[in-house]
Amino acid sequence: MYARIVDGLVAEIIPATDTPIADRFHADVVATLVAAAAGVAPGWSYTGSVFAEPPPPAPPPAIRVIAPLAWRRRLGSKRRAITLAASADLEAGDPTIQVMIDDVAASRLINLDDPDLAAGVALLAARGHITEGEASALLADGTSDELPD
Incomplete structure (x- = not known):
């Protein structure tokens, strides 16, 4: 599978198929794709070599x-x-x-x-x-x- 990276974040996951990725998408899109392991999902960050899950959401504020x-x-x-x-x-x-x-x-x-x-x-x-x-x-x-x- 491939992750489309936009501004350091996974914008979408594109499944791999028998058709080469370069034959499926325009070169501009292919330039934003990175091979990704199973489990990587939209919202994860990508540093150029490592994927990381987003931090957990902040807890809701205390009710005071x-x-x-x-x-x-x-x-x-x-x-x-x-x-x-x-x-x-x-x-x-x-x-x-x-x-x-x-x-x-x-x-x-x-x-x-x-x-x-x-x-x-x-x-x-x-x-x-x-x-x-x-x-x-x-x-x-x-x-x-x-x-x-």
């Missing part, structure tokens, strides 16, 4: 913005306890957790990289309302199911 309901669902069974803790703290004069809950409730989007959100989650862990593992899970990359509509 999720819907507020998705974030609330991450709290799971801890949601009620955190709400009660926020109320108790508020009565004791510390509105920090309540402010975080209110901010989340008022948000159209939850930015998992928001420093205020991270501080609120760290406070929940420091006060024993959630574990460190749960704190990490709350701020972990989002999933496609958690994307805002």
